[in-house]
Amino acid sequence: MKKRIKIEDISKPSEKLSELRKEDFKPLPAPFDTPESTPDFAPLSEKSLESYESSLDDTIALSLPKPKDKAEEDELVAKFLSGLQKLFTKENNWTFLQPLVLSMDYCASCHTCSDACHIYEASGKNPIYRPAYRSEVFRRLYKKHVKSKGGLLQAWRDGEIELNWTTVARLAELSYRCNLCRRCAQTCPIGVDNALIAHEIRKLFSQEMGIAAKELHESGSVLQLKVGSSTGMNKAVVKDNIEFIDEDVSEMTGMTVETPWDKAGADVLLIHNAGEIMAWPMNPGAFAVIFESAGLSWTMSSEIAGYDSINYGVWYDDAQFARVAIKHAEAAKKLGVKKIVLGECGHAHKALTVIADRVLTGDLNIPRESAMVTLDDLIFSGRIKVDPSRNDFPVTLHDPCNLVRLMGIVEPQRRILRKIAPRFREMHPHGVDNYCCGGGSGFAIMSGHNFNDWRHQIAGRKKLEQILNAFKDELDPSIHKYICAPCSNCKGQIRDLITYYDLWEKHSILYDGLVELIVNCMTDVKPGFIEWEMH
Amino acid sequence: MAGSILLIVSYASVVVFLAAVLCRAVKISRMPIHLRWELYPVAHEKGRVSYGGSYLEEPDWWTKPRHQSLFGQLRVMIPEILFLAAVWEHNRKQWFRSFPFHIGLYLAAGLIGLLLLGGVATAAGFTVSPDAGLLAAALYHLTYLLGYAALGLGLIGAAALLARRTFETDYAEYTKKADYFNLVFFIVTFAVALAAHAVADPHFVVLRGYFARLVTFDFSSANSALAMPTGLSILEIALASILVAYIPLTHMSHFFIKWFTYHGVRWGDEPNMPGSKIEQQVNEVLQYPVSWSASHIRGDGKKTWADVATSGVEEEEDEK
Numbered sequence: 001m002k003k004r005i006k007i008e009d010i011s012k013p014s015e016k017l018s019e020l021r022k023e024d025f026k027p028l029p030a031p032f033d034t035p036e037s038t039p040d041f042a043p044l045s046e047k048s049l050e051s052y053e054s055s056l057d058d059t060i061a062l063s064l065p066k067p068k069d070k071a072e073e074d075e076l077v078a079k080f081l082s083g084l085q086k087l088f089t090k091e092n093n094w095t096f097l098q099p100l101v102l103s104m105d106y107c108a109s110c111h112t113c114s115d116a117c118h119i120y121e122a123s124g125k126n127p128i129y130r131p132a133y134r135s136e137v138f139r140r141l142y143k144k145h146v147k148s149k150g151g152l153l154q155a156w157r158d159g160e161i162e163l164n165w166t167t168v169a170r171l172a173e174l175s176y177r178c179n180l181c182r183r184c185a186q187t188c189p190i191g192v193d194n195a196l197i198a199h200e201i202r203k204l205f206s207q208e209m210g211i212a213a214k215e216l217h218e219s220g221s222v223l224q225l226k227v228g229s230s231t232g233m234n235k236a237v238v239k240d241n242i243e244f245i246d247e248d249v250s251e252m253t254g255m256t257v258e259t260p261w262d263k264a265g266a267d268v269l270l271i272h273n274a275g276e277i278m279a280w281p282m283n284p285g286a287f288a289v290i291f292e293s294a295g296l297s298w299t300m301s302s303e304i305a306g307y308d309s310i311n312y313g314v315w316y317d318d319a320q321f322a323r324v325a326i327k328h329a330e331a332a333k334k335l336g337v338k339k340i341v342l343g344e345c346g347h348a349h350k351a352l353t354v355i356a357d358r359v360l361t362g363d364l365n366i367p368r369e370s371a372m373v374t375l376d377d378l379i380f381s382g383r384i385k386v387d388p389s390r391n392d393f394p395v396t397l398h399d400p401c402n403l404v405r406l407m408g409i410v411e412p413q414r415r416i417l418r419k420i421a422p423r424f425r426e427m428h429p430h431g432v433d434n435y436c437c438g439g440g441s442g443f444a445i446m447s448g449h450n451f452n453d454w455r456h457q458i459a460g461r462k463k464l465e466q467i468l469n470a471f472k473d474e475l476d477p478s479i480h481k482y483i484c485a486p487c488s489n490c491k492g493q494i495r496d497l498i499t500y501y502d503l504w505e506k507h508s509i510l511y512d513g514l515v516e517l518i519v520n521c522m523t524d525v526k527p528g529f530i531e532w533e534m535h
Numbered sequence: 536m537a538g539s540i541l542l543i544v545s546y547a548s549v550v551v552f553l554a555a556v557l558c559r560a561v562k563i564s565r566m567p568i569h570l571r572w573e574l575y576p577v578a579h580e581k582g583r584v585s586y587g588g589s590y591l592e593e594p595d596w597w598t599k600p601r602h603q604s605l606f607g608q609l610r611v612m613i614p615e616i617l618f619l620a621a622v623w624e625h626n627r628k629q630w631f632r633s634f635p636f637h638i639g640l641y642l643a644a645g646l647i648g649l650l651l652l653g654g655v656a657t658a659a660g661f662t663v664s665p666d667a668g669l670l671a672a673a674l675y676h677l678t679y680l681l682g683y684a685a686l687g688l689g690l691i692g693a694a695a696l697l698a699r700r701t702f703e704t705d706y707a708e709y710t711k712k713a714d715y716f717n718l719v720f721f722i723v724t725f726a727v728a729l730a731a732h733a734v735a736d737p738h739f740v741v742l743r744g745y746f747a748r749l750v751t752f753d754f755s756s757a758n759s760a761l762a763m764p765t766g767l768s769i770l771e772i773a774l775a776s777i778l779v780a781y782i783p784l785t786h787m788s789h790f791f792i793k794w795f796t797y798h799g800v801r802w803g804d805e806p807n808m809p810g811s812k813i814e815q816q817v818n819e820v821l822q823y824p825v826s827w828s829a830s831h832i833r834g835d836g837k838k839t840w841a842d843v844a845t846s847g848v849e850e851e852e853d854e855k
Contacts, residue, residue, distance in 0.1 A: 006708050082828070092827060092834070094567040094820040099800045101566070106789040106796070109709040110633070112626035127708075136709060157713040186574055189621040190789045191796025196572065207827040222831070225847050319825075319832045322844035339595070353591065354571045357807045359844065361814050361821075365807060367597045377594040408575040408589025408804075432575045432587030 005127040007136050010170050011162035013055070017128060017170060020058040020454070024124035026461060029468045031475075032501065039500060041457055042450040052449075053169040057128065059454040061176035061446060062213055064169060073165035076209070080168045081145060083208030087200060088146050092207075095318045100200050103192045104139050107132065113184035113194055118435045119177065122461035129458075131184040131194035134174045137161065138197055172211055175201040179440030179459060180315060181401040186432070202316040212316050216442045220312040221320040225327065229274040229308035238307050241277050242284065242300070249285035253525035257288045262335065263299035268374075269337040270298055271328065271352075273345035273488035274308035276513075280491065286515035286529070287343060290375065293524060294383040299335060306331030309348035310488075314355060315441045325356035329364040339367040341374050344513045346400030346487035347440075350407055370403070372486065375518065376412035379419065388420050390521040393480045395421040396470040398463070398494065399434035400487035408432070413486055413514055420521050421484075427466040435462045437485070439493025455493070456500040464497055467509065475507045480532050483511040495535075504534040538763045539754045541772055546749075548776035555783035556791060563795050567823075568816040573804045578611035578797075579603040580804075589804065597806070612797075617641070632699055636692025639725070642685030649678045650739070654746030658753075663743060679739045682732065690725035693718050717785065724774040731767035741768050 005018060022035040032038050044054055053064040067073040086092040093100070113131045114120055120129045127133060140161035148154045161167070178198040185193035205211040224230045229238065242259050250257045260266065270291070276283040291298045300307055305327035313321025329352075332340050342349045353368040360366075378384045397417055403409050410431050417424045427434070437444075438460025447455070456464075471481050485491045494511045503509040510532060520529040576587035581602035583589065590601050614620040619637060622630040653663045653674055663671050663678075697718040700710040736742060741764050747753070764772055782788065807813040821841040825834035832843055 004704060004708070079828070086826060090567050091823040092825060094823055094840075095570045096572070098563060098566040098569045098795070099572050102563070102792060102796050102800065106786050106792050108786065108789060109706070109714070110622065110626060110629050111705060111709070112622055112629065114705075116625065132709065157711060159711040182574055185801075187621060187625040189615070189619060190793055191801055193572075193574075193800070207829050207832055210829040210831070217831075317831075319827070319843050322840070323847065326844055354573070358568060358570045358813065358817050359821075361807070361817050362809075365809055365814070367595070369594065369596070370591060373592055373594050373596075404587070405575055406573070407591055408573075408577060408580065408583070408587055409592055410575070410586050410588045411583075412592055 005133075007133070007140065008160045008162065010137050011164055011167040013164075013166045016055055016057065018057045018126055020123070020126070020458070022457070024126070025457060026122050026124055026465075028461065028465055029472065031506070032464070032468070038457065039453070041453045044449055048449050053173065055166065056170045056173040057126075057177075059451050060173070060449040061443075061451055062172055062211065063448055064172055064211060067165065077163060077165055077168055079209050080204070081163065083204040084141060085146055086208060087204050088142065093200075093203075093318075096196065096200060096203075099193060099196055103135070103194070103196055104142055106190050107135065107139065107192045108190060109136070110189070112187050112189060113192075116183045116187040118181075118183070118438070118462035119179065119459055122458045128174065129177060131178070134171070134178065134201070135192075135194045135197040137167070137171060137174075138201055141167070171201060172205050174198075175205065176213060176441075176443075176446075179401075179436040179438065179443060181436035181440050182405060183401070183433075183435070186405065199315070203318060206317040207319060213442060213446055214448075215445045216312040216316050217320070220310070220442075220445075221317070221324055224305055224308055224310065224312075225320075225323055228302075228304045228306070230310055230312065231274045231278050231308065233274055233277070233308075235302040235307075238274065238277060239302060241281070245277070245281045245285045246288060248281070249289055252285075252529060253289055253519065253522075255289060255293065255525055257285070257292055259284075259288050260299045262302055263297075264335050265337075266299035266335065267297040267338045268299070269301055269306075269332045269335055269340045270343060270371075271301070271306065271309040271331075271340060271348070272343035273310050273348055275310070275488045275492070276343065276345075277307075280488075280512065280535070282516055282529070283344060283513045286513070286519040287371070289519050289522070289525060290378065290384060290515060293522065294378045296378075298341075299337070301331040301335060303327070303331040303334060309342055309345050309352065311348060311351035311356075312442060314347055314351040321351065321355070322359050325352055325359050326364065328352055329356070329360050329366055332366045333363055337366070339369050341369050341371050343371050344486040344488060344491075344515065346402035346490060348488075349400075349409070350402040354407055370407070370409050370412070372403070372409050372412040372416075372514070375514065376416055379416055379518070384518065385523040386420050386518065386521045387523045388422050388521055390527055391421045391423075391517055393423060393482060394471055394474050395424045395482045395484055395517065396427055396467065397424070397430070398427065398437060398467075398483055398485040398487075398490055399430055399432075400485070400490045401434065401436050401440055403487060404434060405432045413484075416514065416518065417484065420517060421482075425470055427470045435466060437463045437490040437493040438497070439489050442489075444489040444492040444496070452496070452500070456497055460493060460497045463494070464501060467494075467497075467503075471507070471509060477506060477508045479508060481507070481509045482517070482530070483509065484514055484517060485511055486514040498534070508532075510534065537769065538748075541745075541764070541769060541776075542748060542752075542754060544773055545776045548780035551780035552783055555780075556788065559783065559788055560791065563792070563799075567820045568813065569800075571803060572800055574801045577802045577804050578608045579605070579802060581607060584611075597808070608802075616793075629699075632692060632695035634692070635688040636696055636721075639685050639687070639689025639692055642681055643689060646678065646682045646685050649674065649681060650743055650746040651750065653678060653743040654748075654750045657743060657747040658751045675738065678743065679732070679737070682739050682742075683729075686725050686729045686732070690722060690729065693721040693725065697722065713785070717787065720774075720778060720781070724771075724778050727767060727774055728771040731771040735766060735768055736764075742772075745772060 143158040182195040581604035
């Protein structure tokens with residue numbers, strides 16, 4: 001029988017609040033239908049257990065060092081409390097105050113959100129992964145320490161909670177057990193948003209206490225603002241890399257491709273997730289082929305952040321988010337382009353198009369468009385000629401949450417796939433009802449300790465199930481199959497899922513973006529752009 | 536004397552109800568503009584709502600008119616408000632408990648409307664009875680039929696919700712003592728009201744008389760045409776009045792807060808166009824002072840959001 005965990009248990013010191021056992025996880029379809037058929041969930045090392053806070057569950061996302069003594073614990077708790085109070089002031093949190101207060105004050109605890117959460121479902125309904133668990137802990141802290149002064153009536157009305165270091169440390173980790181996909185929010189009858197609450201908890205830790213996932217902050221937004229990209233590529237390196245890519249792509253396609261840099265007055269500034277340039281070079285290469293072939297007036301920018309669309313701040317820190325968004329807009333402003341087109345990166349789409357919409361004013365408010373829309377327009381206006389028979393293999397589409405549920409860009413990519421991929425089939429559910437790949441909110445780039453196991457066995461489990469089901473009649477390894485994932489982070493997560501479960505070797509399931517599929521069937525380039533090799 | 540006190544309680548409950556709703560609505564409305572955080576489908580998106588698309592699917596969307604549909608919004612809002620469509624779709628077991636409760640409350644609101652109408656008619660000298668003409672007879676019969684339906688469904692729903700919150704562990708763990716109190720309050724009110732009508736006022740005549748006094752501010756006990764409530768009826772009116780005042784003081788005020796969560800957040804897709812009111816509001820909030828303490832922000836209560844957003848992390852590090 002599974003252990004029951006109450007809200008107030010989060011404050012009670014123990015070795016672990018919840019245990020993760022493979023046999024509890026939601027069963028997968030064949031051939032992964034027994035616990036033995038999936039990789040083991042590695043235990044945390046002795047060193048990790050000794051050095052870092054790990055009393056939430058069997059993994060670590062944050063690497064939060066253990067305080068040396070009670071005095072340090074108290075100091076951290078006091079900082080948390082100070083951040084909690086700031087989070088509910090308009091000066092410090094105008095960015096999300098209204099949605100946050102609405103979500104804090106009006107939950108009816110009806111649990112309608114629970115079944116929508118892929119993490120809760122995949123874990124075998126582990127009580128601490130219920131979307132409302134984290135929110136309820138935070139809600140009780142807010143009601144006790146911000147809305148009132150505590151007391152018996154307050155506890156009677158809002159429930160018991162104790163604020164101590166155990167609560168704070170577990171809550172910090174727990175805010176990184178949510179992909180921020182907002183599927184739960186979509187089902188809430190009242191409009192309460194548990195993902196927003198997770199987002200705001202992350203912000204409190206980052207903005208007040210300087211606690212954030214290293215991959216998102218130090219090696220993420222900080223590095224991007226310093227050198228131009230979270231990949232570490234500076235201006236010279238990125239230009240070199242793109243030059244190599246242009247050469248490779250020219251050779252593969254038979255077209256002469258040369259990516260324009262810093263072309264003032266171009267119509268379009270194309271910004272990729274720079275991870276594409278490093279990990280999936282054929283993606284920026286394919287964009288160049290399409291844009292050149294269509295005769296677009298376009299350019300890339302070598303300004304700081306102008307060649308890397310990522311904006312990790314959107315997951316944990318408003319200040320970092322705003323800084324990066326402004327850098328993106330400044331790069332476009334400097335070149336005097338008519339619009340920014342965002343390459344295949346979901347969170348970059350949402351960050352710059354939707355969320356930064358209320359940060360960028362005046363001449364920084366340069367129009368932003370999704371590459372899905374630009375590509376759809378190029379193909380259906382006839383500027384790109386395609387031969388769908390070159391894509392005669394099973395294709396399914398992964399919907400990046402940021403692009404679809406959070407931006408409403410649903411049809412352009414489907415219209416393209418229906419035209420260019422004769423064996424396209426949907427995952428179920430799809431579109432705005434899709435499931436997150438499990439890499440959302442930064443998890444795709446987080447793999448410290450044994451977080452990889454958590455990410456693939458829990459966060460990515462539902463997506464794995466969807467992929468297997470989409471290809472269930474063609475799992476034979478002699479049939480090449482393609483998961484189209486038009487988002488860099490989703491692609492990273494899907495690549496890691498494929499590797500973790502050996503899907504390429506066993507079932508010939510490969511992945512890549514949308515532009516690779518387009519170039520693969522363009523009539524004015526040589527056939528065979530997609531190379532059926534695991535990468 | 537008792538009648539006068541009862542009338543005062545009822546007036547006070549209406550005042551508290553209106554003041555609490557207004558206070559909450561004003562407080563939320565006065566919060567500053569927030570970053571966009573919409574969630575698709577957005578109901579007013581004309582021609583795209585069926586699959587959850589947005590105007591951002593349009594090439595050069597900023598150069599084109601946006602097409603919004605009030606009908607599309609109503610098509611989502613009406614089933615959501617009247618039938619709790621989201622609960623039906625995503626939490627069917629809960630719907631069978633929650634729907635009777637909510638529909639009971641809606642019918643109770645309808646009952647109050649009919650009683651007000653009947654009260655006004657009575658006060659104006661009309662007779663509301665089965666043999667006083669078609670309209671009066673319809674009002675007479677409709678009032679008690681609606682009344683029993685409201686009280687019965689409300690009682691069943693509240694009892695079912697209480698049972699779930701008591702006996703199902705997942706729910707019990709999230710249920711505060713105040714939540715139990717709230718449900719018991721509803722159950723007692725509905726049960727007392729049903730008992731009052733079963734015993735003393737089967738056709739809601741006494742209640743209509745009470746509403747006639749309410750609308751005419753009639754504190755005198757000399758008006759023999761309007762029977763003063765007694766016994767259980769007094770208890771019914773007192774409990775219902777207190778309940779009306781109590782609801783908007785709690786999280787149950789979600790009945791109108793949903794307007795903000797849906798229209799202000801979930802469907803809040805209004806773009807910031809140059810020279811717009813939104814741009815003006817954004818420029819204002821960017822001047823708010825920041826006091827976040829982390830080293831990459833170092834808010835001192837003087838630096839503004841605009842200062843923070845336009846300074847680099849390297850500058851913050853240099854300051855250290």
